[in-house]
Amino acid sequence: MSRPLTTADFAFDLPEALIAQSPARPRDSARLLRVADPPEDRIIRELPDLLRPGDLMVVNDTRVIPARLRGRRGEARIEIMLNRAESDGTWHALVRNARKLRASDILSIDGAPELTPRVVEAPVDGAVRLDFGPDQGALAAALEKAGEIPLPPYIARPEGPRPEDREDYQPIFARIPGAVAAPTASLHFTPELLAALEARGVARTTLTLHVGAGTFLPLRGEDPRAQRLHAEWGQVTPESAAAINETRAKGGRVIAIGTTALRLLETAAREDGTLSPFQGLTDIFLLPGHRFRGADLLLTNFHLPKSTLFMLVCAFGGTDRMKAAYAHAVAAGYRFYSYGDACLITRDDAEAAA
Structure with a gap:
């Protein structure tokens, strides 16, 4: 975009009926939109067909606490x-x-x-x-x-969280307590899907980003570049950094499972695309124009209009392409937000060059 970004650039119409109030059951039966031209409608359990032997998934192992x-x-x-x-x-x-x-x-x-x-x-x-x-x-x-499990405000629970929310809102990878919001792309995985990915030759490594309450806060003002995000604590271990660098050196692709994983990968990425170990706070805000180095693909849920996360996916996948994909998702009745469906996005380097 040649003119300055505004929050309004990331608006879109979303029928309230498409906001998911409970997850798909089983988790890997959720729908998956492969962002392409034209978009391709799949389901999560078909993810192994869309990845290659030698690829590496990077997942966030944070555990949601009753915060x-x-x-x-x-x-x-x-x-x-x-x-x-x-x-x-x-x-x-x-x-x-x-x-x-x-x-x-x-x-x-x-x-x-x-x-x-x-x-x-x-x-x-x-x-x-x-x-x-x-x-x-x-x-x-x-x-x-x-x-209480801190469900997002768009999941209606007038009487408070349901007993099943404690399990539903906890990813299969959850290990290290500290998050107050789930890395929701990870909510789609099941033992069966992980076994199929392993059989396909897709490897997996972990990082930790304790997702904070700031993820639910709306942006104030019309200039996204004037905004600051609440800092979140993260860690990329030397072992994970080495696994990612080795994958790249062998020609494999790095798939960020969720925007939280992607934000920490970008925090730890060097100019040449290799990753350094990292431990500390990050408040990185990824907007169109950012040149991504840490991941080649992104699996993520569908995000709120005008949100920092929709801005992030536009930065990664290309603003026009993501707006078209979201329009397709709305028209096709995909379910949105934390308990909703997902999309698989290939990095669009042309967005950073524009």
Whole structure:
């Protein structure tokens, strides 16, 4: 695009009926749109047919924690969404009704009287740092008892999450606790699909990106380049970096399973396309014009209009091509968002050169 980007450039009409409220069962029966000209309608369990022996899938092994807590500051009701564990043992959190909070306030948590977090400093834009005490194991146990799985706001649960959401919203690769939103492309995988991919000669490696609550926040303003994303903690181990570099050296392709994996790959990618080990925070914001180095293909769900994630897929796959693919998906009745269907996108380097 020759003119400056605006948020409105990433708008599209989406019927509310296409917003998935529960996942496909079994998970690998979800639909899969291969983004091509013309788009190709498939299903997830056919993914091995679309990949090649020698390819490498990169999956995010973060585990979703029951990060939504309800409680009080005195008589004032509050809702806490844990966002990110800090290095000093405190937690960055987003709080509904945060204007009620002051530094040094002690909060009470519904269902977990043993939890008495202290407000470390006054909130800024609804975000606050909370000190739950030095015992993170006790916090984890209390979250399992009193916390809720933090489903996105577009999944309607007026009475709160259903019991099955604890399993439905947890990917098969989940291993390291810390995310407050699922890497939803991974929700489609089953043991049978993984076995078929292995039989096809498609390898797999992992990285960790603890998805934060900021993934649900809308952009404010019309200039995407003026926006900042909430930082998220990630790690690419030396072993994973080596597996990715070896795949590339042998002519194989790297397939990012989800936008979270892609964001961390781009964070760790060098100019020559090789990957460095990485550990720390990333707030990378991928917009059209970015030259991708870390992945050749992307498997991802269908995202919200005007969202940072739709901007990311437009950057990766080409804005015009992705708008056409989304128009096809809407017309064909694909299911959108976290519990919805997926698309497989080949990187379009022409978008970065435009």
